[in-house]
Amino acid sequence: MIPGSFDYHAPATLDEAIKLLGELGEDAKILAGGHSLIPMMKLRLAEPTNLIDINGLSGLNYIKEENGYLCIGAMTREATLETSDLIAEKYPILKDTSEVIADPLVRNMATVGGNIAHGDPANDHPATMVALGAEIVIKGPGGILGGRERTIAIDDFFKGPLMTALEQNEILTEIKIPNPNGKSGATYKKLERKVGDYAIAGAAAALQFDGDNCSSAGIALTNVGPTPIRATEAQDALVGTSVSSDDIDKASELAAAVAQPVGDHRGSEEYKRAVVKILTARAIQTAKDRAEGGS
């Protein structure tokens, strides 16, 4: 399958890329890892007339801790996240997530920023980032003082299927995740039919404890709605509890209730709702175990 014709641009700087986006208008797309975009172009589901390749830009590929945040450059490959010692040690939920995205060959190219900027509710990072309360750094065109940068909460980022808060002339440059502090744990659980498939459903859970009681909870769901879904009622049901098996049962029921699955070749609506309940319960349990020092 051959994609439609387009003009390829390989800018040398981020500012140049942003300028090109502005000049070329609606039919220009950013080429990051390309492993969502190129398959869509081959199927002619996407027919951009201009591609702006940002693989050659320096300074967008990093994983570092800074000012109370874990900062991930948008062009960080999934394979880099998956094999990072810092991630494995302090942010295992991100390892859980990256290693179930597509397959190892795809992860050699696919980027964390692309997984989020694509805005696909079937992608795995979105739910994880919602559970972690991430912030998204976006760069756009500026005046004489340089590019405009804004940071928005992940809850304000996803607007609908393949729709995000990114303007046409903006580029997602960084994902910021608050450092875990004290007693906390998080994980991501995904059920897929086979390696490389999208989730039948997925659930991310991030818990913070004050002593024996849960002081804050983030729970979010993959591929059971038009965007990743934050299970607010489930979160509220855990806060203040010891996260006993009864509490987990109740919270996972609430997560299943807030899911909006659609029956398709991956299962019926009823089946997917049952999957959400089970995955949420498992995610909460693992998050709790990790907070208590287990893995």
Place this chain on the structure above:
Amino acid sequence: MATQSITVNINGEAKSAEVEDRLLLVHFIRDNHGLTGTHIGCDTTHCGACTVLLDGTAVKSCTVFAVQANGREVTTIEGMEGEALHPLQEGFMEEHGLQCGFCTPGMIMSSKHLLDKNPNPTEEEIRWGISGNLCRCTGYLNIVKAVQYASNKLQETPTE
């Protein structure tokens, strides 16, 4: 029709061509340069038959544009054999790691990347490493054995 003049180092040889921007790397390798060892299987980023090394990293060449490889190094199955078969090629032969052989070039290139990163992988790590490559014949068992064969042989001869 937008075109670019590109040069890609394929298996140690500089290969130049004027290509359409939309040309996929796998077509550049197969059609422009006649290296048909790299196969096109699913053409939808699933099967891994088209796997090549791009600057040493295993990628699906049906999902990379040729222009993205400009100035970079590509290794295909044709580049694996030196004076003798590469231990991976030998392993697939000795352990019957193929039946129809369609997936084999991709399997070998993925396994090459795996062994470059991890010379002594466990069975689970091998299975994980080739999980982006589909085989419809073997049931994978002999492919795993072939990679283990190569791993052992490469460690016996560290100069390889």
